[in-house]
Amino acid sequence: MLNFHYSIPTEIFFGKNQIEVLGTEIKKYGSKVLLTYGGGSIKKTGLYDKIVQILKDQNIEFRELGGIDPNPRIDSVREGIQICKDSGIDFILAVGGGSTIDCSKAIAAGYFYDGDPWDLVIGKATIKKALPLGTVLTIAATGSEMDSAAVITNPETNQKLVFGHPAMAPEFSILDPTYTFTVPAKQTAAGVVDIMSHTFESYFTRTKGAYLPDRLAEAILKTCINYGQLAVTEPENYEARANLMWASSLAINGLLGYGKDAIWSVHPIEHELSAYYDITHGIGLAILTPPWMEYVLDDERVDKFVEYGVNVWDIDQNQDKYAIAHEAIDKTKQYFASLGMPLTLKEVGIGEDNLEKMAKAAVDHNNGTVGNFKPLSYEDVLNIYKKAL
């Protein structure tokens, strides 16, 4: 187990009606709020009205930034920063999923930087502080509600990049599983894949002796497998929604990575896909994960796949290692299929056109090599895209 510094300061208010704490929590940090949200589903569900009512009842002034896109754009960040500066905003309340929260984190950090916020995303400038942020989560997927990172897209440069800073972690997040009852089947399924992928990124490493973190990761994976289909077929199943929602936060808040040396592999490859084609992130992950697993499977890594197969999929351990590994990968693929996920690039209308450009971008955005479970070169990434066709 490697050395680590554990710090997960975000407070979580989990469960039914936890929105009750919203006013009190906001007032701990600010008095003039920027309320951010996405395409308007919160208006359909009534959550928007409920939150506006709470803000009014508690005499909390607020401005709004709605219409934040999936794969949020740097333009929305710029717009949000301008509103904050114009209106003396001192707290951001993000209501939505990962896109809205990520955009809000970027606004929070960009507020204190005088140049263009894209500089912070590409690391041209450093983040020093950020406005305090709270979130009300409406989909279980990215885990952005409990971590300090954000993914922002720049359509002009076809770049979709991750950046982060401890100051960008939300002060609090309200996780009411009933708010995810209305998430459509496809988005629910994509969210489950995203949670599993975050877990895989921490799980598939070559760090020795990190036994406990690996068992924690398996707990998250089993939870996704146990409840994913149920959440798709019974969208108002509280138990399924609750377990998935909590899994989404724990998968990426740091817990699974402590003690391990995990440089992510599949996420950077997928980010190029959704930067070029604007597909749903979880769908890209479902398409790319099994080919990546097959591609990196070799003598040096087979034991990790055996561990995965035996502990997560209950595969009989008295078999040939490679048989177990292939069965584990196959079960992963079947599971994604059972959630209704496409499993090839062709199914989502992506052909060979940009594979080389995307492979080049993936390695360029990661200092020449993607991931460290098996470090991937340009050719490796290209081969994985081709396997996914």
Next chain:
Amino acid sequence: MLNFHYSIPTEIFFGKNQIEVLGTEIKKYGSKVLLTYGGGSIKKTGLYDKIVQILKDQNIEFRELGGIDPNPRIDSVREGIQICKDSGIDFILAVGGGSTIDCSKAIAAGYFYDGDPWDLVIGKATIKKALPLGTVLTIAATGSEMDSAAVITNPETNQKLVFGHPAMAPEFSILDPTYTFTVPAKQTAAGVVDIMSHTFESYFTRTKGAYLPDRLAEAILKTCINYGQLAVTEPENYEARANLMWASSLAINGLLGYGKDAIWSVHPIEHELSAYYDITHGIGLAILTPPWMEYVLDDERVDKFVEYGVNVWDIDQNQDKYAIAHEAIDKTKQYFASLGMPLTLKEVGIGEDNLEKMAKAAVDHNNGTVGNFKPLSYEDVLNIYKKAL
């Protein structure tokens, strides 16, 4: 899954040489330190000298309170508070295990209370704030390094009671597994039992649908089982010591209990044992846990024992439920025995003399009923003590 409020503010610096951060961390909170420790093992190992050197190098003034007993007494708390008041202490640094840390938490809270600190332990007065506290952990057991509770003994009244407040959680804890290399076999084993018992207290509940927390608990239990004997037989095995150390913190920092309704059962029964006989807490837990399991096993609770047996001990699930449950309990008992733990009260020299008094005290200290997996009356507790003879 039940509603919960997640808040685990303690920062952890985990791994070799993390003591390097000590000076910088202390200075974030204070400038005049009370250094607390136990029987002097830190003087033998050189840790005391190392810490004193760091404090001197960083020009941090300090006073000392050494000699804190296992099952720490209210007298030490009173003494510590007096030193703090006399010397203008603004930070407490606890170096040791659960006893030293618990005593330090009580000093930290008692500092701001004008009356006798025992009032805070028995709930006669309420805690409002506490001095900031940091810890350097030297044994994996109580998890006190990452939670907000403390257990204090009053020998005059034969009371050993738990109390706590969010302000009592350490600001930071330094967990260097090499500091546990010198922990004797018996204490190492007792620590493993303590970690497992904390996990059982959260795991064995009747809350439905808390699937994820239960899988996390199993991760901790598997870690204890995987490394317990190794740490006993190879005290300098870093991997074993590291996994157990991290397990000790995660078992009781709140993570396993979120979403569940867990009122503890075996700990309150054991506390009376160590209040009357001053035995090592983990040994008391090893003696009492299997009889408690057998005693509470019935139709309403058998499924939880099946879950435990199948998931933690890999018992074949295609058997009669009670067969699985009894095998699981038996394996637990055998495992404690394999660690060198005594399994009966007689083995530690305890007879029938005080069983009735202790049973009465256990229910009296818990508002008439112990635990809620199966709520235990006076007769129940007495029967469990008798089964443990």
